[in-house]
Amino acid sequence: MSDETAPQQPISTDENPEWYSHCCTDLSKVKRSGGRIDGMKAILVTASWLWDNGRTITVGFVDPVPGTPVQQDKVKEVVKEWEKHANLKFRFIPNGNDAEIRIGFREKAGSWSYIGKVALEIDKPEQTMNFGWVESTPETTAKERGVILHEFGHAIGYLHEHQSPRRGERLTLNEQVIIDYVQRTQIPPWTEEDARQNIINVYSRAEVSNFSAVDFTSIMMYFMPANWNVQGIEIPPNESLSPLDKAYAFLNYPFFIGTASSDPNVNILNSLNTAKVTGTARANIALEYIEGDWRGLRAEFTRWAVNQRALSDRAQAVSRREEAAAAVAAVAEVEAD
Numbered sequence: 001m002s003d004e005t006a007p008q009q010p011i012s013t014d015e016n017p018e019w020y021s022h023c024c025t026d027l028s029k030v031k032r033s034g035g036r037i038d039g040m041k042a043i044l045v046t047a048s049w050l051w052d053n054g055r056t057i058t059v060g061f062v063d064p065v066p067g068t069p070v071q072q073d074k075v076k077e078v079v080k081e082w083e084k085h086a087n088l089k090f091r092f093i094p095n096g097n098d099a100e101i102r103i104g105f106r107e108k109a110g111s112w113s114y115i116g117k118v119a120l121e122i123d124k125p126e127q128t129m130n131f132g133w134v135e136s137t138p139e140t141t142a143k144e145r146g147v148i149l150h151e152f153g154h155a156i157g158y159l160h161e162h163q164s165p166r167r168g169e170r171l172t173l174n175e176q177v178i179i180d181y182v183q184r185t186q187i188p189p190w191t192e193e194d195a196r197q198n199i200i201n202v203y204s205r206a207e208v209s210n211f212s213a214v215d216f217t218s219i220m221m222y223f224m225p226a227n228w229n230v231q232g233i234e235i236p237p238n239e240s241l242s243p244l245d246k247a248y249a250f251l252n253y254p255f256f257i258g259t260a261s262s263d264p265n266v267n268i269l270n271s272l273n274t275a276k277v278t279g280t281a282r283a284n285i286a287l288e289y290i291e292g293d294w295r296g297l298r299a300e301f302t303r304w305a306v307n308q309r310a311l312s313d314r315a316q317a318v319s320r321r322e323e324a325a326a327a328v329a330a331v332a333e334v335e336a337d
Protein backbone atom coordinates (compact mmCIF):
# COMPACT_ATOMS: atom_id res chain seq x y z
CA MET A 1 0.00 0.00 0.00
CA SER A 2 1.11 3.54 -0.62
CA ASP A 3 2.19 5.31 2.52
CA GLU A 4 0.76 8.56 1.17
CA THR A 5 -2.85 7.46 1.07
CA ALA A 6 -4.94 7.80 4.17
CA PRO A 7 -7.64 5.16 4.62
CA GLN A 8 -11.16 6.56 4.22
CA GLN A 9 -12.22 5.32 7.62
CA PRO A 10 -9.52 5.29 10.25
CA ILE A 11 -9.71 2.06 12.18
CA SER A 12 -10.27 2.20 15.90
CA THR A 13 -7.45 0.95 18.11
CA ASP A 14 -9.78 -1.58 19.68
CA GLU A 15 -10.20 -3.28 16.32
CA ASN A 16 -6.51 -3.32 15.58
CA PRO A 17 -4.94 -6.65 14.83
CA GLU A 18 -3.05 -8.25 17.64
CA TRP A 19 0.36 -7.21 16.31
CA TYR A 20 -0.35 -3.60 17.17
CA SER A 21 0.12 -4.52 20.78
CA HIS A 22 3.79 -5.31 20.18
CA CYS A 23 6.00 -2.27 20.70
CA CYS A 24 9.78 -2.41 20.86
CA THR A 25 11.77 -0.57 23.51
CA ASP A 26 14.85 1.16 22.19
CA LEU A 27 17.35 1.41 25.01
CA SER A 28 19.34 4.21 23.41
CA LYS A 29 18.39 6.57 26.24
CA VAL A 30 19.75 4.20 28.84
CA LYS A 31 23.42 3.84 29.76
CA ARG A 32 24.38 6.17 26.96
CA SER A 33 28.01 6.24 26.08
CA GLY A 34 29.63 9.63 25.80
CA GLY A 35 30.96 11.35 22.75
CA ARG A 36 29.55 12.78 19.62
CA ILE A 37 26.64 11.05 18.00
CA ASP A 38 26.19 11.08 14.27
CA GLY A 39 22.99 10.24 12.48
CA MET A 40 22.60 9.25 8.89
CA LYS A 41 20.02 10.33 6.41
CA ALA A 42 16.64 8.68 6.62
CA ILE A 43 17.81 5.61 8.42
CA LEU A 44 19.02 6.87 11.74
CA VAL A 45 22.36 5.55 12.81
CA THR A 46 24.62 6.74 15.57
CA ALA A 47 28.16 6.51 14.20
CA SER A 48 29.87 6.35 17.58
CA TRP A 49 27.89 3.20 18.40
CA LEU A 50 28.73 1.35 15.19
CA TRP A 51 30.92 -1.72 15.37
CA ASP A 52 34.19 -1.87 13.48
CA ASN A 53 33.64 -3.02 9.93
CA GLY A 54 34.08 -6.72 9.21
CA ARG A 55 33.86 -7.56 12.89
CA THR A 56 32.66 -10.89 14.21
CA ILE A 57 30.18 -10.28 17.04
CA THR A 58 29.58 -13.15 19.44
CA VAL A 59 25.95 -13.91 20.27
CA GLY A 60 24.47 -16.26 22.85
CA PHE A 61 21.38 -17.11 24.85
CA VAL A 62 21.19 -16.53 28.59
CA ASP A 63 19.15 -17.35 31.67
CA PRO A 64 16.56 -17.05 33.03
CA VAL A 65 14.85 -17.82 29.68
CA PRO A 66 17.49 -18.82 27.11
CA GLY A 67 14.75 -20.16 24.84
CA THR A 68 14.13 -23.52 23.22
CA PRO A 69 16.30 -24.79 20.35
CA VAL A 70 13.44 -23.83 17.98
CA GLN A 71 13.36 -20.23 19.25
CA GLN A 72 17.15 -20.00 19.07
CA ASP A 73 17.23 -21.40 15.54
CA LYS A 74 14.74 -18.77 14.38
CA VAL A 75 17.11 -16.02 15.52
CA LYS A 76 20.16 -17.72 13.98
CA GLU A 77 18.39 -18.10 10.65
CA VAL A 78 16.87 -14.61 10.37
CA VAL A 79 20.05 -12.68 11.26
CA LYS A 80 21.69 -14.08 8.12
CA GLU A 81 19.67 -11.45 6.25
CA TRP A 82 21.62 -8.63 7.96
CA GLU A 83 24.89 -10.47 7.25
CA LYS A 84 24.07 -10.24 3.54
CA HIS A 85 23.91 -6.43 3.64
CA ALA A 86 26.29 -5.45 6.44
CA ASN A 87 29.86 -6.70 6.57
CA LEU A 88 29.44 -8.18 10.04
CA LYS A 89 29.35 -11.76 11.27
CA PHE A 90 27.21 -13.04 14.11
CA ARG A 91 28.89 -16.03 15.74
CA PHE A 92 26.62 -17.94 18.07
CA ILE A 93 28.58 -19.43 20.96
CA PRO A 94 27.42 -22.18 23.34
CA ASN A 95 28.07 -20.29 26.57
CA GLY A 96 25.79 -17.27 26.20
CA ASN A 97 27.20 -15.63 29.32
CA ASP A 98 30.44 -14.97 27.43
CA ALA A 99 28.76 -13.48 24.34
CA GLU A 100 28.72 -9.80 23.40
CA ILE A 101 25.03 -9.86 22.47
CA ARG A 102 23.13 -11.80 25.12
CA ILE A 103 19.59 -12.80 24.24
CA GLY A 104 16.65 -13.96 26.33
CA PHE A 105 13.05 -14.86 25.52
CA ARG A 106 11.22 -13.57 28.58
CA GLU A 107 7.62 -13.41 27.46
CA LYS A 108 6.35 -10.68 29.73
CA ALA A 109 9.32 -8.39 29.22
CA GLY A 110 8.58 -7.04 25.74
CA SER A 111 11.07 -6.92 22.87
CA TRP A 112 14.05 -4.61 23.19
CA SER A 113 17.74 -4.17 22.54
CA TYR A 114 20.66 -1.96 23.36
CA ILE A 115 22.03 0.04 20.43
CA GLY A 116 25.25 -1.08 18.73
CA LYS A 117 28.40 -1.16 20.83
CA VAL A 118 26.50 0.04 23.91
CA ALA A 119 25.96 -3.71 24.47
CA LEU A 120 29.66 -3.93 25.42
CA GLU A 121 29.00 -1.66 28.41
CA ILE A 122 26.41 -3.99 29.92
CA ASP A 123 27.76 -6.28 32.65
CA LYS A 124 27.87 -9.98 31.79
CA PRO A 125 25.73 -12.05 31.97
CA GLU A 126 22.97 -9.42 31.93
CA GLN A 127 20.80 -9.56 28.79
CA THR A 128 21.36 -7.05 26.01
CA MET A 129 18.34 -8.11 23.93
CA ASN A 130 14.96 -9.68 24.60
CA PHE A 131 12.32 -11.27 22.40
CA GLY A 132 8.91 -11.15 24.05
CA TRP A 133 7.05 -12.71 21.14
CA VAL A 134 9.18 -15.26 19.30
CA GLU A 135 7.45 -18.59 19.88
CA SER A 136 8.46 -22.25 19.85
CA THR A 137 6.07 -23.08 17.00
CA PRO A 138 7.96 -24.60 14.06
CA GLU A 139 7.46 -21.97 11.34
CA THR A 140 9.01 -18.52 11.67
CA THR A 141 6.08 -16.13 11.18
CA ALA A 142 6.45 -12.82 9.32
CA LYS A 143 5.90 -11.04 12.64
CA GLU A 144 8.73 -12.99 14.29
CA ARG A 145 11.01 -12.35 11.35
CA GLY A 146 10.18 -8.65 11.59
CA VAL A 147 10.99 -8.37 15.28
CA ILE A 148 14.27 -10.31 14.93
CA LEU A 149 15.40 -8.05 12.05
CA HIS A 150 14.31 -4.97 14.01
CA GLU A 151 16.13 -5.85 17.24
CA PHE A 152 19.29 -6.78 15.34
CA GLY A 153 18.93 -3.46 13.50
CA HIS A 154 19.31 -1.81 16.92
CA ALA A 155 22.18 -4.18 17.72
CA ILE A 156 24.18 -2.94 14.70
CA GLY A 157 23.45 0.73 15.48
CA TYR A 158 20.08 1.69 14.02
CA LEU A 159 17.67 3.93 15.89
CA HIS A 160 13.88 4.15 15.59
CA GLU A 161 12.90 5.63 12.26
CA HIS A 162 9.56 6.91 13.59
CA GLN A 163 11.49 9.13 16.02
CA SER A 164 13.28 11.03 13.27
CA PRO A 165 13.37 14.80 13.92
CA ARG A 166 11.74 15.22 10.51
CA ARG A 167 8.74 13.00 11.30
CA GLY A 168 6.59 16.11 11.76
CA GLU A 169 6.65 16.81 8.04
CA ARG A 170 4.61 13.70 7.38
CA LEU A 171 3.02 12.69 10.67
CA THR A 172 1.48 14.58 13.58
CA LEU A 173 0.88 12.11 16.36
CA ASN A 174 -2.28 11.90 18.47
CA GLU A 175 -0.24 11.65 21.66
CA GLN A 176 -3.03 10.86 24.11
CA VAL A 177 -4.41 8.07 21.89
CA ILE A 178 -0.96 6.45 21.85
CA ILE A 179 -0.39 6.85 25.58
CA ASP A 180 -3.81 5.35 26.40
CA TYR A 181 -3.24 2.51 23.98
CA VAL A 182 0.17 1.35 25.22
CA GLN A 183 -0.94 1.65 28.83
CA ARG A 184 -3.77 -0.75 27.99
CA THR A 185 -1.99 -3.23 25.69
CA GLN A 186 1.66 -3.68 26.62
CA ILE A 187 2.89 -6.44 28.89
CA PRO A 188 4.04 -5.12 31.27
CA PRO A 189 1.92 -1.95 30.80
CA TRP A 190 3.87 1.06 29.56
CA THR A 191 3.90 4.32 31.44
CA GLU A 192 3.33 7.65 29.72
CA GLU A 193 7.11 8.13 29.95
CA ASP A 194 7.69 4.82 28.09
CA ALA A 195 5.31 5.95 25.35
CA ARG A 196 7.05 9.30 25.04
CA GLN A 197 10.54 7.80 25.03
CA ASN A 198 9.86 5.02 22.52
CA ILE A 199 7.21 6.43 20.22
CA ILE A 200 6.34 10.09 20.65
CA ASN A 201 9.60 11.93 21.29
CA VAL A 202 11.82 12.61 18.32
CA TYR A 203 15.59 12.40 18.63
CA SER A 204 16.97 15.86 19.22
CA ARG A 205 19.09 17.66 16.68
CA ALA A 206 22.03 17.20 19.02
CA GLU A 207 21.57 13.45 18.97
CA VAL A 208 21.45 12.86 15.24
CA SER A 209 23.30 14.89 12.69
CA ASN A 210 20.96 14.17 9.83
CA PHE A 211 17.26 13.67 9.46
CA SER A 212 15.94 13.58 5.96
CA ALA A 213 12.50 12.38 4.95
CA VAL A 214 11.23 9.48 7.02
CA ASP A 215 11.32 6.02 5.43
CA PHE A 216 7.93 4.50 6.29
CA THR A 217 9.06 1.12 4.97
CA SER A 218 12.17 0.84 7.17
CA ILE A 219 12.39 -2.16 9.48
CA MET A 220 13.12 0.46 12.17
CA MET A 221 9.79 2.27 11.57
CA TYR A 222 6.93 1.40 13.91
CA PHE A 223 3.64 0.08 12.65
CA MET A 224 1.00 2.68 13.33
CA PRO A 225 -2.80 2.47 13.40
CA ALA A 226 -4.41 5.32 11.43
CA ASN A 227 -5.84 6.93 14.55
CA TRP A 228 -2.37 7.38 16.03
CA ASN A 229 -1.80 10.33 13.72
CA VAL A 230 -3.76 13.35 12.57
CA GLN A 231 -3.14 12.49 8.90
CA GLY A 232 -4.94 9.15 9.32
CA ILE A 233 -2.08 7.22 7.76
CA GLU A 234 -1.93 3.56 8.70
CA ILE A 235 1.57 2.11 8.64
CA PRO A 236 1.46 -1.68 8.58
CA PRO A 237 4.21 -3.54 10.41
CA ASN A 238 7.38 -3.87 8.34
CA GLU A 239 8.64 -7.41 8.24
CA SER A 240 11.57 -7.13 5.85
CA LEU A 241 14.46 -4.75 5.24
CA SER A 242 13.62 -1.76 3.04
CA PRO A 243 15.90 -0.75 0.15
CA LEU A 244 17.27 2.11 2.29
CA ASP A 245 17.85 -0.21 5.26
CA LYS A 246 19.98 -2.36 2.97
CA ALA A 247 21.85 0.52 1.33
CA TYR A 248 22.71 2.08 4.68
CA ALA A 249 23.85 -1.28 6.03
CA PHE A 250 26.32 -1.53 3.16
CA LEU A 251 27.51 2.08 3.38
CA ASN A 252 28.15 1.74 7.10
CA TYR A 253 29.52 -1.80 6.90
CA PRO A 254 30.88 -2.18 3.36
CA PHE A 255 31.97 -5.42 1.78
CA PHE A 256 35.19 -4.68 -0.05
CA ILE A 257 36.44 -6.46 -3.11
CA GLY A 258 37.34 -9.97 -2.05
CA THR A 259 34.89 -10.01 0.86
CA ALA A 260 31.76 -9.76 -1.25
CA SER A 261 28.28 -10.42 0.05
CA SER A 262 26.57 -13.67 -0.89
CA ASP A 263 24.07 -11.51 -2.79
CA PRO A 264 25.57 -10.05 -6.02
CA ASN A 265 23.12 -7.13 -5.95
CA VAL A 266 24.63 -5.94 -2.69
CA ASN A 267 27.40 -3.65 -3.89
CA ILE A 268 28.68 -0.10 -3.67
CA LEU A 269 26.98 1.18 -6.83
CA ASN A 270 23.52 -0.08 -5.93
CA SER A 271 23.89 1.25 -2.40
CA LEU A 272 24.94 4.73 -3.57
CA ASN A 273 22.10 4.78 -6.09
CA THR A 274 19.49 3.77 -3.52
CA ALA A 275 20.75 6.34 -1.02
CA LYS A 276 20.84 8.91 -3.87
CA VAL A 277 24.42 9.99 -3.19
CA THR A 278 25.68 12.07 -6.10
CA GLY A 279 28.46 14.48 -7.11
CA THR A 280 31.69 14.94 -5.20
CA ALA A 281 30.47 12.93 -2.22
CA ARG A 282 29.80 9.97 -4.47
CA ALA A 283 33.28 10.23 -6.02
CA ASN A 284 34.92 10.52 -2.58
CA ILE A 285 33.03 7.53 -1.23
CA ALA A 286 33.94 5.50 -4.31
CA LEU A 287 37.60 6.42 -3.82
CA GLU A 288 37.56 5.28 -0.18
CA TYR A 289 35.87 2.11 -1.31
CA ILE A 290 38.55 1.39 -3.89
CA GLU A 291 41.20 2.02 -1.24
CA GLY A 292 39.41 -0.39 1.08
CA ASP A 293 39.25 2.21 3.87
CA TRP A 294 36.00 1.70 5.76
CA ARG A 295 36.72 4.45 8.29
CA GLY A 296 37.28 6.89 5.44
CA LEU A 297 34.15 5.65 3.70
CA ARG A 298 32.04 6.10 6.83
CA ALA A 299 33.49 9.58 7.34
CA GLU A 300 32.69 10.60 3.75
CA PHE A 301 29.19 9.17 4.03
CA THR A 302 28.61 11.07 7.28
CA ARG A 303 29.91 14.27 5.69
CA TRP A 304 27.48 13.81 2.81
CA ALA A 305 24.64 13.16 5.27
CA VAL A 306 25.45 16.32 7.24
CA ASN A 307 25.49 18.36 4.02
CA GLN A 308 22.13 16.89 3.02
CA ARG A 309 20.76 17.97 6.37
CA ALA A 310 22.05 21.50 5.86
CA LEU A 311 20.48 21.66 2.39
CA SER A 312 17.18 20.41 3.74
CA ASP A 313 17.22 22.91 6.61
CA ARG A 314 17.94 25.71 4.14
CA ALA A 315 15.10 24.62 1.85
CA GLN A 316 12.74 24.57 4.82
CA ALA A 317 13.85 28.04 5.91
CA VAL A 318 13.25 29.37 2.37
CA SER A 319 9.81 27.81 2.22
CA ARG A 320 8.92 29.26 5.63
CA ARG A 321 10.06 32.71 4.45
CA GLU A 322 7.98 32.37 1.29
CA GLU A 323 4.94 31.33 3.33
CA ALA A 324 5.40 34.32 5.61
CA ALA A 325 5.77 36.65 2.62
CA ALA A 326 2.61 35.20 1.06
CA ALA A 327 0.71 35.70 4.33
CA VAL A 328 1.85 39.32 4.52
CA ALA A 329 0.83 39.86 0.89
CA ALA A 330 -2.60 38.33 1.59
CA VAL A 331 -3.13 40.64 4.58
CA ALA A 332 -2.02 43.62 2.52
CA GLU A 333 -4.58 42.69 -0.15
CA VAL A 334 -7.38 42.42 2.40
CA GLU A 335 -6.43 45.81 3.82
CA ALA A 336 -6.41 47.32 0.34
CA ASP A 337 -9.97 46.09 -0.27
Ligand SMILES: [Zn+2]
Pocket residue numbers: 024025026150154160
Ligand atom coordinates in the same frame (compact mmCIF):
# COMPACT_ATOMS: atom_id res chain seq x y z
ZN1 LIG B 1 12.95 -0.82 18.37
